[in-house]
Amino acid sequence: MEAQNEVSRSRVVRVQSVESWESFMAQAKSHGSRVFVHFGASWCVPSLAMNSYVEELAMNYPDILFLLVDVDEVKEVASKMGVKAMPTFVLMRDGSPVNKMVGANPEEIKKRIELLV
Numbered sequence: 001m002e003a004q005n006e007v008s009r010s011r012v013v014r015v016q017s018v019e020s021w022e023s024f025m026a027q028a029k030s031h032g033s034r035v036f037v038h039f040g041a042s043w044c045v046p047s048l049a050m051n052s053y054v055e056e057l058a059m060n061y062p063d064i065l066f067l068l069v070d071v072d073e074v075k076e077v078a079s080k081m082g083v084k085a086m087p088t089f090v091l092m093r094d095g096s097p098v099n100k101m102v103g104a105n106p107e108e109i110k111k112r113i114e115l116l117v
Helices: 002-008 018-031 045-060 075-080 106-116
Strands: 012-015 034-040 064-070 088-093 096-102
Touching: 012 018, 012 045, 018 034, 018 064, 018 075, 034 045, 034 106, 045 064, 045 106, 088 106, 096 106
Parallel strands: 012 064, 034 064
Antiparallel strands: 034 088, 088 096
């Protein structure tokens, strides 16, 4: 039951379309928000393995918007952001990328988030 409650309280927002991506980016830019984007795929084991870690980060950094983009579902966004491998993590400020990292490396991701805040 507790695991089910955790799922319902997810702070990581799944991007469903190019339109929703553009909406999130416009909001982030207008509010000066920081955004963390996890680009992954349902078939990519390292991406799936990082989901719970990204969820934990989202709980610990409530002032950052955490997004999940499935590269197969929203190809245009992945292409626009230059994503060529999974998982890729992009940190953004004011709607613009400020840091990009490829690979499942929790310690490095945490360091880069600390630089963003």
